[in-house]
Amino acid sequence: MAKQYDESLLSDMLPIYYSRLFPQSLFCRWLTCGNYPQPLGNRELSFTLADDVYLRYLSINNQKELHTLFQKKCPYKLDIGPVYNTKPSIGRHDAVVLARELVFDIDLTDYDEIRTCCQEAKVCDKCWKFMVLACEVINTALKEDFGFQNILWVFSGRRGIHCWVSDHEARVLDSPGRTALADYMCLISGGENQYRKVHLGNDNLHSSIRRAIGIIDKYFNTILEEQEFLSTTDRLNSFLKIVPDEALRTQTQETLENMPSSSLERWETFVTIYNQYCKQNANAMRKIKYLVEELKIQYCYPRLDAHVTKGFNHLLKSPFSIHPKTGKVSIVFKPENAKNMKLNDIPTIHTLLDDSSKENAQHQANMRTAVKNFQEVVFMLEKTEAMRRKTEASVSIDF
Amino acid sequence: MDFKIKRKSTKSAIAGGLLETYPHDLQMYKLPPVGDISLQEFETLALERLILLRCLATATTLKGLRLYSEEWCDFILGDLRSQGIKYYVKLCEKSGCSTQDVDLQARRKDHIAHFILRLAYCRTEELRRWFISREIELFRMRFMTMKGDSVDNFFTINNLCYTNISEEEKDELIINLRESTHHPNIDKMKFYKVKFFEVLDLVKTRKVYLKGGYAYISHKDFISVLTAQYRVHLRQSLAIACHHLGEIEQDERLVSLLKGLHQSYTGNDYSDSKAVIPIESLDSLSIKSFPLCMRQLHEFLRSTHHLKHGGRLQYGLFLKGIGVTLEDSLKFWREEFTKVMDLDKFEKQYSYNVRYNYGKEGSKKNYSPFNCLKIINNNVGPGECHGCPFKHSDANVLKNKLKGYGFEQQALHDVVDLAKRGHYQIACSKYFDVVHSSNIGLGINHPNQYFEESQKLLKGDLKLEPKKDIKPTIKHEKNDIEEMDFDENF
Numbered sequence: 001m002a003k004q005y006d007e008s009l010l011s012d013m014l015p016i017y018y019s020r021l022f023p024q025s026l027f028c029r030w031l032t033c034g035n036y037p038q039p040l041g042n043r044e045l046s047f048t049l050a051d052d053v054y055l056r057y058l059s060i061n062n063q064k065e066l067h068t069l070f071q072k073k074c075p076y077k078l079d080i081g082p083v084y085n086t087k088p089s090i091g092r093h094d095a096v097v098l099a100r101e102l103v104f105d106i107d108l109t110d111y112d113e114i115r116t117c118c119q120e121a122k123v124c125d126k127c128w129k130f131m132v133l134a135c136e137v138i139n140t141a142l143k144e145d146f147g148f149q150n151i152l153w154v155f156s157g158r159r160g161i162h163c164w165v166s167d168h169e170a171r172v173l174d175s176p177g178r179t180a181l182a183d184y185m186c187l188i189s190g191g192e193n194q195y196r197k198v199h200l201g202n203d204n205l206h207s208s209i210r211r212a213i214g215i216i217d218k219y220f221n222t223i224l225e226e227q228e229f230l231s232t233t234d235r236l237n238s239f240l241k242i243v244p245d246e247a248l249r250t251q252t253q254e255t256l257e258n259m260p261s262s263s264l265e266r267w268e269t270f271v272t273i274y275n276q277y278c279k280q281n282a283n284a285m286r287k288i289k290y291l292v293e294e295l296k297i298q299y300c301y302p303r304l305d306a307h308v309t310k311g312f313n314h315l316l317k318s319p320f321s322i323h324p325k326t327g328k329v330s331i332v333f334k335p336e337n338a339k340n341m342k343l344n345d346i347p348t349i350h351t352l353l354d355d356s357s358k359e360n361a362q363h364q365a366n367m368r369t370a371v372k373n374f375q376e377v378v379f380m381l382e383k384t385e386a387m388r389r390k391t392e393a394s395v396s397i398d399f
Numbered sequence: 400m401d402f403k404i405k406r407k408s409t410k411s412a413i414a415g416g417l418l419e420t421y422p423h424d425l426q427m428y429k430l431p432p433v434g435d436i437s438l439q440e441f442e443t444l445a446l447e448r449l450i451l452l453r454c455l456a457t458a459t460t461l462k463g464l465r466l467y468s469e470e471w472c473d474f475i476l477g478d479l480r481s482q483g484i485k486y487y488v489k490l491c492e493k494s495g496c497s498t499q500d501v502d503l504q505a506r507r508k509d510h511i512a513h514f515i516l517r518l519a520y521c522r523t524e525e526l527r528r529w530f531i532s533r534e535i536e537l538f539r540m541r542f543m544t545m546k547g548d549s550v551d552n553f554f555t556i557n558n559l560c561y562t563n564i565s566e567e568e569k570d571e572l573i574i575n576l577r578e579s580t581h582h583p584n585i586d587k588m589k590f591y592k593v594k595f596f597e598v599l600d601l602v603k604t605r606k607v608y609l610k611g612g613y614a615y616i617s618h619k620d621f622i623s624v625l626t627a628q629y630r631v632h633l634r635q636s637l638a639i640a641c642h643h644l645g646e647i648e649q650d651e652r653l654v655s656l657l658k659g660l661h662q663s664y665t666g667n668d669y670s671d672s673k674a675v676i677p678i679e680s681l682d683s684l685s686i687k688s689f690p691l692c693m694r695q696l697h698e699f700l701r702s703t704h705h706l707k708h709g710g711r712l713q714y715g716l717f718l719k720g721i722g723v724t725l726e727d728s729l730k731f732w733r734e735e736f737t738k739v740m741d742l743d744k745f746e747k748q749y750s751y752n753v754r755y756n757y758g759k760e761g762s763k764k765n766y767s768p769f770n771c772l773k774i775i776n777n778n779v780g781p782g783e784c785h786g787c788p789f790k791h792s793d794a795n796v797l798k799n800k801l802k803g804y805g806f807e808q809q810a811l812h813d814v815v816d817l818a819k820r821g822h823y824q825i826a827c828s829k830y831f832d833v834v835h836s837s838n839i840g841l842g843i844n845h846p847n848q849y850f851e852e853s854q855k856l857l858k859g860d861l862k863l864e865p866k867k868d869i870k871p872t873i874k875h876e877k878n879d880i881e882e883m884d885f886d887e888n889f
Contacts, residue, residue, distance in 0.1 A: 052747050093761075110781050146595060147612030169596075169612065177596050180603035191779035192699070193792035193800075206605045207575045241795075306778065307708075 005327040005350050011050055011074060013349050014322065018070040021352060022320050023371045028063045030152075030378045033385050034101055034166050035083050042098075044081030044088040046315055047073050048324075056081075057088040076324040079315040083171075097312045102148075102170035102178065104185075105308040105316065106134045107160035114299055116227045116235065121325075123159040125343055126226045131161050132338045133219050134302030137212050138163060139335040141185060145208055146170075150381045152374070153338070155346060157323025157330045161338075162316060166381050168388055175312050182309040184208070187297050195241040198297045200290040213293055216300045221264060229299060230256065230263040230270075242298060243291070245284050248277050319374060322349050331370035332377070421506035423549070423556050424494035425541050427629060428636075432511045438652060441515060445660055447484050448512035452533040454478045459536075460772060460844070463822045472540060494541050495549045518647060519660040521640040531633050535626055542622050559625075563589040564615070572608065576615060579608035588617040598623040669847040670767040672722035678731045681723075688853035690846045691788045691830055692774060693717050695800070699784045704738040709777065710785040711749075713769055715756045720768035720847040725757045770845045771824055789818035789826040806833060 018024075032040045040061055047055040055073070060066045081088070082100035108115065108123050108130065117126040135153060142148045142165060150166040165171075173181070187209065190197040200209065230236050236256060243249040252273055256266045271292060278285040308314050321330045327348040333341060347363035347370070354360060436444075454475050458464050464471040472491075479488045486505035495502075513534070520530035545553065554560075569576070569590055577585050595614045600623050601607035608615045616623070648654045676684070685697040696714040700706050706714065711732075718728055732753055736745045751760055758765035769777075771787065779786040788797060794815055801811045810833045817826035827843045835856055843849050 113781055144611070145609040147610075169594075173596065176599055180599035183603045184605055189778060189780065191786060191791055192782065192784040193695075193788065193796045194779075195793050195796070197781075203581060204578045207579045207608060208605065210578065241793075303781065306780075 005348060007324060007327075009350070010076060010322070010324060010327075013353050014074050014076070015071055016353060017322065017349050018074075019067065021367060022070070023374060024063050024066055024070075026371070026374055026378050027318075027320065028060070028066060030166075030374070030381065031080070033378070033381045034171060035099070036385060036389075038083050038085070038098060041087050042084050044084065044313075044315075045318075046079040046081060047075035048077035048079070049073060050076055057092060059088050076322070078318040078321040080318045081315045082313045099171040100312060102165040102167075102173060102181070103308055103314070103316050104138060104163040105156070105160065105305040106131065106138075106162075106302055107156070107305055109159065110303040110305065113238075114227070114229070116229070121159060123343065128341070128343060129219060129223055129226070129339075130300070130302075132341075133216065133223075133300055135161060135163075135335050135338045137215050137302050138185060138304075140211065140215065141208055144211075145184075146181070150377065150384060151335075152319065152377045153333055153335050154317075154319045155328070155331050155333060155341075156317060157321065157328050158326050162330075164316075164319075166377075168385070175310065178312070179310045182304065182306040185302070185309075186304055186306055187212075187301050188303055195238070196244060196294075196298075197242075198294040198301075200294055200297075202286050202289040205290065205293070209293075209297075212301060213296060216296050220296060220300060223300060224263050224267055228261075228263045230266040231261040233257075236266075239295075242295060245277075245288055247281075248274065248284070248288070251277065320370075329367065329370070331366070332374040333370065334373055417500075417503040417507060418498055421503055421510065423496050423553055424490050424502065424506060425538070425545065425549075425553055426506065426510060427557060427632065428510065428513050429632070431514050432507070436511065438656075441511075441653075442656055444508055444512040445515045445519065445656070447487070447508075448516050449660065450482055450484060451479065451487050451537070452516070452530070454482075455533050455536050455540075456529075460824075463825065466536065467539060467543060472544070475540070491537075491541055492544060493549075494545045494553075496552050515657075516660075517637060517640050518644070518653075519657045521637040521644065527634075527637045530637070531630060534633060535630055538629055539622060539626055542625065554621075559621075561591045561593070561621075563591050572610070572615065575608045575610070579605070580615070580617060580620075581606050582617055582619055585617070588619075590615050590617055591621075592616075593624060597627055599627060669720040669845065670765050672720055674722035675724060676718075676722040678723060678727045681718075681731070684721075687834070687857065688850050690827055690843070690849040692786070693846055693850075695784055695788050700735055704735045706785075707780075707783045708752075709779065709783050711752055712756070713774060713777075713785040715753060716766055716768040717846050717850075719756060719766075721850050725754065725759065728757070729753050768845070768847050771827070771843060774846070775823055787823050787827075789814075789823040789830075790821075792818075794819055801830075 028040065031043055035043050041059050043059055044056070045058045045060065047058060049055065055075075058069065060069060082097040084095035085098050086095055088095060108118070108127055109120060111127065111130055112119055115127045115130065117124050139151060139153070142151055142163075148165050148167045148170055152164040152166065154162045154164070156162050187200075188197045205213075224230075228235070230239055236253075240249050240253055243252060252270055255269060255273060259266060259269060274288075274292060278288070308316065317330060319330050319332050322328070323330065327350055329347045329349065329352070331346060344359075345362060345366055347367040351357045351359045351363045352367060457478075458471050458474045459466055462474060464474055476488055476492060479485075479491070486501075486508055489502065489505055490509055516530065520526045542550075542553075572590075573586070576590065582588065592613045592615055595602055595609055595612055598607060598614045598616060598620060601614065601616065601620060602609065607620065647657075681697065682701075685694045689697065693714060696706065696710050699710070700714070715728065715732075718731070719725075723731070729750060732749060733742070733745055736749055754760045756766055774785070775787045775790050777786045779791045788800070792800070797818060798811060798815050801814060806814070810829075814826050814829050814833070817823075817829055824843050827849070828841050831841055831843065831849060831853070832838055835853065837856065839852075839856075841849075841852055
């Protein structure tokens with residue numbers, strides 16, 4: 001085990017991290033592309049310093065200024081804001097937001113009512129599977145449905161993941177557009193007073209939902225077994241609360257309570273009961289046509305923090321920022337590799353800087369991979385941006 | 400629109416006759432009207448348009464009719480008829496391209512009235528939103544009632560050309576189209592390809608097939624493209640109109656009229672309260688005088704000592720509205736929150752929030768407490784218990800909660816049943832009556848209105864009398880109409 005992480009050493013470690021390991025140049029290139037046609041200086045950065053001192057409306061014009069700012073302020077946390085029509089430090093409250101990446105924030109705390117392995121800030125490799133699934137569902141929808149190509153996936157530092165879409169269309173999408181997109185993706189809604197949180201109606205299932213269920217099916221049995229959704233009386237009861245049809249509910253309860261506690265077996269039995277019940281009751285069937293799908297979605301589908309996506313100027317933690325509570329680096333990962341990620345392998349600032357630690361070599365290597373992943377996305381973005389500008393220029397010449 | 404320019408352009412005379420200017424019953428109001436108009440007609444047209452827009456609002460909120468449903472349309476047409484505004488009935492019922500003079504005159508009135516109200520409603524963001532929402536509803540309703548030929552004409556007149564996708568492309572996608580488009584007879588329809596952001600309302604509700612950033616829509620869905628364009632156009636026009644208000648207001652005759660128009664209906668927004676409510680009384684007040692949404696938040700806070708952002712906003716602003724001072728509010732939240740976190744964390748992360756609600760931080764705006772519509776349309780996520788309990792609760796949960804409050808079987812059944820059928824505000828009104836053992840049947844639009852009515856009743860300012868004699872409530876209904884607004888993010 002590596003040396004325990006000590007938050008108080010952060011102020012000594014961060015300057016070294018920022019100058020040696022933080023990919024400053026790539027970071028600036030990524031933001032510069034994302035700012036076009038505005039200059040880099042119009043982008044808001046915000047720092048959280050030691051003792052939660054909060055600095056907003058910062059900006060940089062180039063990598064050199066970023067470096068100086070890092071050394072001068074030594075931020076514990078680094079957030080990225082929108083692109084304004086003017087330098088954010090001048091405009092402040094009056095500045096108009098012109099662009100920002102389309103962002104998604106998925107946090108495991110939003111899974112607390114269903115995950116059974118951990119709660120709140122805790123996270124383990126079991127509940128990480130929810131993130132793997134979420135990443136796949138959203139990544140596919142962004143690519144196939146919306147045609148976006150420049151998508152960056154980032155580990156949030158503790159218990160979630162972020163997604164940044166840098167395609168031009170996504171960056172300039174207005175608030176109603178972001179809201180519509182977020183609502184398109186959100187299938188789970190409802191608060192403390194609603195047990196049943198997914199309603200698919202009885203019409204055809206939308207292609208995107210059908211596809212999402214296909215993805216869920218790849219993981220469902222594993223998650224079901226690991227999380228043991230149905231194995232205790234309490235969990236079984238919360239499951240039954242979601243079943244809307246009273247007769248079906250009673251029947252399910254009686255059968256499941258009297259069988260072994262394996263969640264997988266209980267689930268399979270439930271599906272059998274459900275199918276039989278639907279055959280016998282064509283009437284009830286209409287109301288619960290997609291019950292099995294609805295349950296799968298409620299237990300597995302991504303739970304987005306929609307506010308973050310909907311807001312034009314919501315700040316979001318930067319890639320390669322350090323999470324002050326865990327010391328973990330917000331690494332960039334490839335969505336197809338998400339399932340191979342182990343939480344313990346995510347580089348931390350103290351192992352990266354301590355070459356005597358056992359994990360040092362592994363973490364160094366993982367950090368290099370993360371930077372390489374970032375690089376790939378940035379190169380790709382620069383290429384598409386260059387092409388887009390070329391077509392735009394030729395179109396305007398035509399006129 | 401610019402009034403000055405409009406005046407100047409009157410000199411260059413009306414370009415063409417009414418027939419050229421108004422070829423179709425439905426218009427997108429691209430150009431401002433030109434010509435002279437008497438002050439009296441100006442005023443009449445404005446008021447009639449206002450009646451029309453308010454009628455749309457009433458249909459959805461007070462009557463609880465589903466937007467664009469048949470009953471909804473019928474109610475509006477009926478109301479317009481009974482108010483004697485025949486030309487709007489004509490324009491709304493079945494838009495067409497007739498060339499009769501009556502119709503041309505109706506179109507002219509419609510055109511002018513729309514532009515007058517733009518001037519009255521461009522002043523604040525809230526007024527703009529209300530105006531845009533109503534005008535969009537009106538536009539959609541008129542488009543929906545249009546017959547085939549008129550639709551084609553409308554497209555030609557407005558230069559809307561789209562080419563449908565080829566049969567091969569359609570065949571390739573047919574399964575997806577069938578799955579994702581909610582129309583019968585997909586096979587016979589022509590499909591068109593537009594960028595996804597042109598039909599956001601369809602994207603939002605997952606009623607369109609998306610592929611690679613394009614939405615595949617049938618001709619029936621074109622209303623979405625149109626409304627989206629119309630919305631953008633209105634939004635921009637109102638911003639421009641607002642810029643020119645200064646010039647218009649040099650004419651005193653217009654100032655009094657325009658201001659009167661929107662001011663007479665803005666009503667109370669409950670952002671400043673004259674009364675002072677001590678926080679010690681909140682527990683008892685929550686039982687006697689809080690609407691269920693606030694009572695539930697209060698109880699949740701007392702039991703878990705925490706509320707998520709949405710809840711803090713909804714409850715915090717409500718408390719401000721009933722007269723809890725900033726100092727008391729800070730004390731109240733601090734007392735609860737510090738039971739589960741240390742003081743330091745509260746001061747750093749949450750006290751800002753409280754001061755923000757009172758307009759002491761950030762943009763320093765004095766925020767108004769949420770009205771029912773905003774609360775009903777709120778998104779409620781996991782771990783949150785704000786929103787409207789009549790909408791955002793499972794029937795069973797609501798039942799148990801009311802049972803816990805000692806509701807009798809019949810009353811309980813009535814409330815839950817109303818909630819189930821989607822009449823949230825009426826359910827709330829019923830809840831009010833049960834709690835107060837009254838039979839007033841208030842029209843409830845605002846939690847703070849609920850509170851005030853309850854206090855009045857308890858202090859005896861309001862007598863328990865049969866429904867029709869209660870004047871103040873009716874006044875309230877009218878006053879609050881302006882605030883009732885759908886979240887404009889459709």
